[in-house]
Amino acid sequence: MAVSDTPSDTHRAVEAVWRIESARLIAGLARMVHDIGLAEELAQDALVAALEQWPESGIPDNPGAWLMSIAKRRAIDQFRRNERFDRKLTELGREAETRQELGEPDLDAIEDDIGDDLLRLVFTACHPVLSTQARVALTLRLLGGLTTEEVARAFLVPEPTVAQRIVRAKRTLAKKKVPFEVPRGAELAQRLSSVLEVIYLIFNEGYSATAGDDWMRPALCEDALRLGRILAELAPREPEVHGLVALMEIQASRSRARMDATGAPVLLLDQDRGRWDQLLIRRGLAALERAEGLGSTGPYTLQAAIAACHARARTAEDTDWHRIAALYDALGRLAPSPVVELNRAVAVAMAFGPEPALELVDALAAEPALERYHLLPSVRADLLRRLGRHAEARAEFERAAALTRNERERALLLERAAASAREPVSS
Amino acid sequence: MRFMVLVKATEDSEAGVMPSEEMLTAMGKYNEELVQAGVLLAGEGLHPSSKGARVRFSGADRTVVDGPFTETKELIAGFWLIQVKSREEAIEWVRRCPNPHEGESEIEIRQVLEAEDFGEAATPEVLEQEQRLRDQVAAQQE
Numbered sequence: 001m002a003v004s005d006t007p008s009d010t011h012r013a014v015e016a017v018w019r020i021e022s023a024r025l026i027a028g029l030a031r032m033v034h035d036i037g038l039a040e041e042l043a044q045d046a047l048v049a050a051l052e053q054w055p056e057s058g059i060p061d062n063p064g065a066w067l068m069s070i071a072k073r074r075a076i077d078q079f080r081r082n083e084r085f086d087r088k089l090t091e092l093g094r095e096a097e098t099r100q101e102l103g104e105p106d107l108d109a110i111e112d113d114i115g116d117d118l119l120r121l122v123f124t125a126c127h128p129v130l131s132t133q134a135r136v137a138l139t140l141r142l143l144g145g146l147t148t149e150e151v152a153r154a155f156l157v158p159e160p161t162v163a164q165r166i167v168r169a170k171r172t173l174a175k176k177k178v179p180f181e182v183p184r185g186a187e188l189a190q191r192l193s194s195v196l197e198v199i200y201l202i203f204n205e206g207y208s209a210t211a212g213d214d215w216m217r218p219a220l221c222e223d224a225l226r227l228g229r230i231l232a233e234l235a236p237r238e239p240e241v242h243g244l245v246a247l248m249e250i251q252a253s254r255s256r257a258r259m260d261a262t263g264a265p266v267l268l269l270d271q272d273r274g275r276w277d278q279l280l281i282r283r284g285l286a287a288l289e290r291a292e293g294l295g296s297t298g299p300y301t302l303q304a305a306i307a308a309c310h311a312r313a314r315t316a317e318d319t320d321w322h323r324i325a326a327l328y329d330a331l332g333r334l335a336p337s338p339v340v341e342l343n344r345a346v347a348v349a350m351a352f353g354p355e356p357a358l359e360l361v362d363a364l365a366a367e368p369a370l371e372r373y374h375l376l377p378s379v380r381a382d383l384l385r386r387l388g389r390h391a392e393a394r395a396e397f398e399r400a401a402a403l404t405r406n407e408r409e410r411a412l413l414l415e416r417a418a419a420s421a422r423e424p425v426s427s
Numbered sequence: 428m429r430f431m432v433l434v435k436a437t438e439d440s441e442a443g444v445m446p447s448e449e450m451l452t453a454m455g456k457y458n459e460e461l462v463q464a465g466v467l468l469a470g471e472g473l474h475p476s477s478k479g480a481r482v483r484f485s486g487a488d489r490t491v492v493d494g495p496f497t498e499t500k501e502l503i504a505g506f507w508l509i510q511v512k513s514r515e516e517a518i519e520w521v522r523r524c525p526n527p528h529e530g531e532s533e534i535e536i537r538q539v540l541e542a543e544d545f546g547e548a549a550t551p552e553v554l555e556q557e558q559r560l561r562d563q564v565a566a567q568q569e
Contacts, residue, residue, distance in 0.1 A: 016515035020464065059522075115463075222510060229465030279469060279508070 010055040018047055021064040022145045027117035029071055030180050036124055037170035040142060042078075046071040118143075119182045119234045126195040129176050134169035135198045137162050143230075144202075144223045154220050155205065192235070196244050196300060199227050203248050207255075221252055232287070239296030242287045246304035249284030250311050253277040264408055269316040281311045299335040302327055321351035338367040346379055354386040374403035378413060385420055394420035429468065429510050429539035430517040436502035437528045441475045441495065446527075453525040461509065466520060470507035500533075514538065 022043060030039035046067040060066040125138040140146045140154070148166065152159040172178075183191045206220030228245040235241050257271035266272075288308050291301040306327045313319040328344035341364055349357035361380045370376045381396030397417035401410045446454070461467035477495035496502060505527070511517050517536050526532055 012513070012515040013519065016513060016519040019512050019516050020519060219512075222512075226465035226510070230463065233463045233465075283468070 010059070011051065013059055014047070014050050014054055017050070017059065017063045017067075019145045021067055022047075023118060023121065023143045024064065025067055025071060026142055027121040028068060029075065030121060030124070031117050032072075033075060034180050035174060036121065036142065036180065037174060038078075040170075042071040042074050043067070045074045115234055116182065118230070120180050122195055122231060122234070123182055123191055124173060124178060124180055126191070126198045127173065127178050128191070128194050129172055129178060130169050132198070132201065134165050134172075135194070136201055137165045138169045139198050139227070140202065140223065141166055143227060146223070154217055192238060192240065195231065196240060199224050199231070200244060200248070200300070202227070203251075207251060218255070221248075221255070224248060225252060232290075237294065239291045239294035240298040240300050242291035242294070243296055243298055243301030243304050246284045246287035246291060247300055247307055249280045249287060250304060250307040253280035253284060253311065268310060269319075273314065273316075276311070284308065284311065297330060297334070299331060302331040302334065306331075319350070321347055325351045338364055338369045339373075342370070342373075342376060342379060345383075349379075349383055349386075354383040358383045358387065372403055374400045374409075374413075376400075377403065381416070381420075385416075385423075388423075390420045390423035428512070428541070429508060430514070431537045431539055432470075432507040432509060432517070432521055433503050433535040433537065434472075434505040434527045435533045435535065436476070436499050436504040437530075437532055438499060439528060440504040441477070441499050441502065443475045443477070450525070450527075454527070457524055460523070461507070461520065466509045466511055468508040468510055470505070472505040473503060476502050504528075508539070 025043045025046065026036065026039045029042050030036045033039055033042070049070045050063070050067060054060075121142060122139070125142050126135045130138065136155075137151050140151045141148065146154070148163050149159050152162040155162070182188075202220055203224035206217050206222075206224065225245075225248050228241070228248055232241045232245050253276050254268070254271060256277065257273070257275035258266055260266050284304065285308055288301065288304045291298075291304065306324055309320050309324050309327070325344065325347040328340060328347050332340050332344055341360060345357045345360040345364075348360060358380070361376070361383060364370055364376060367376075377396040378400035381393045381400060384390075384393035384396060394417045397413050397420060401413035401417065404410050404413065458467065458470065461470075475495065479494040479496075481492045481494070481496070483490040483492060509517060509520060511520065514536070517538075521534050521536055524534060527534065
């Protein structure tokens with residue numbers, strides 16, 4: 001039987017421990033040194049020590065505590081050597097507190113604070129002083145345990161670019177003296193939405209790229225889901241966190257059905273619902289219930305509720321379009337956007353017919369954000385076709401075909417334009 | 428990737444001996460850790476095989492056999508479904524699990540097949556059969 005005893009086995013085991021422990025380690029250290037850049041360096045040092053020592057000594061019973069005590073020892077060494085750091089601590093007025101924490105390792109106390117520390121780390125990594133790209137990179141690195149190389153591969157950018165982004169982000173946090181803390185009161189909601197935005201962005205980066213042969217990108221969905229699930233445990237009273245988790249679980253439940261055997265995308269209403277992952281749907285519906293139970297009508301919860309309408313329908317025909325239209329209505333009022341309006345129009349068409357929907361779509365005609373968006377003429381064409389206005393429908397299908405960048409979609413749209421041309425023109 | 432973590436049965440678990448309060452507490456704490464780390468998808472404990480049954484297939488024949496079943500070490504007493512980054516991470520999580528039984532016991536780790544794992548087994552015939560099935564289902568819904 002294979003026991004982990006060769007160096008490469010141990011190496012992989014160390015990586016696994018790192019995956020599990022790194023965020024908690026960095027978070028705990030950041031609370032002590034008040035600098036996430038330094039905290040990460042100390043954690044990395046501990047990782048190197050593990051890679052050197054564990055192949056000989058074996059993996060300790062409590063690897064997290066082992067890494068933490070090594071990192072703390074390094075921190076004390078740094079303190080003693082580095083006068084600059086002493087000054088900095090004095091400036092911050094936290095010297096006594098920090099020295100005490102570093103001088104007397106009390107691992108039990110650390111255990112108790114882990115949840116708070118992780119939350120502080122999430123809020124710091126997603127701080128609004130950072131660009132969105134920097135927030136994403138920092139979050140994946142510090143909380144997702146991804147290497148810089150992995151982040152780079154996932155976002156199809158060169159590794160040095162990501163490394164630069166992370167270095168600059170850490171510097172910005174230090175320069176702007178961003179405190180390592182969980183925001184309170186009115187600030188919390190705003191800061192939380194920045195965190196949720198980052199997680200959903202990571203999810204979408206993976207979700208929209210499922211067709212690629214690069215496995216890193218679909219894996220991003222799992223990373224985002226994991227981050228979301230962790231956050232839901234850390235902040236159980238925040239309804240929108242559960243709303244976002246619900247949305248991601250339900251969307252992820254469709255992964256297997258989103259492509260046919262040839263790799264072509266399959267639209268939601270055409271998907272084989274037998275391929276939807278029922279476990280993820282159940283988890284999503286449960287998370288949605290938690291969000292709604294906390295009284296949420298936030299944008300993520302509303303989007304999750306829409307996704308849930310599709311998930312609950314056993315066939316495409318069973319879809320509750322009246323409810324979806326109402327939910328889009330609420331979403332449009334809460335977070336107005338032309339894309340939401342367009343989706344609302346589609347739901348209205350399904351629930352109430354093409355006429356009221358066409359009114360909504362026509363109101364979007366002057367929307368600059370949708371000027372080059374092929375779905376606007378495509379939806380409009382479909383409504384016109386249903387109203388028997390075939391000549392206009394044809395022109396709109398052709399316009400949509402000219403705008404799309406997807407070859408398969410263009411072929412389909414041109415086909416539909418040709419079909420409209422064959423229809424008798426109504427009076 | 429997903430892993431099914433299978434807790435093997437013991438004589439006690441097969442005899443329906445319920446876990447002690449200490450064990451339940453330890454397992455509860457462990458489950459909480461899995462949830463807090465965003466790793467746990469599902470997990471359940473199972474009744475002894477005396478309450479179970481097996482359906483044997485031989486060609487077109489089906490035979491139902493009631494439990495209990497004898498080969499205790501081959502039986503399952505419970506499972507977790509976890510989502511992690513690697514086989515090593517799955518192993519590391521299982522290493523941290525409290526011993527689920529008194530004395531000796533074993534937990535098995537098996538990766539869950541994903542669609543892409545079927546690879547060449549998803550032959551045109553299989554795909555065609557699936558398509559036929561879908562068409563039938565669609566026809567029933569007309």
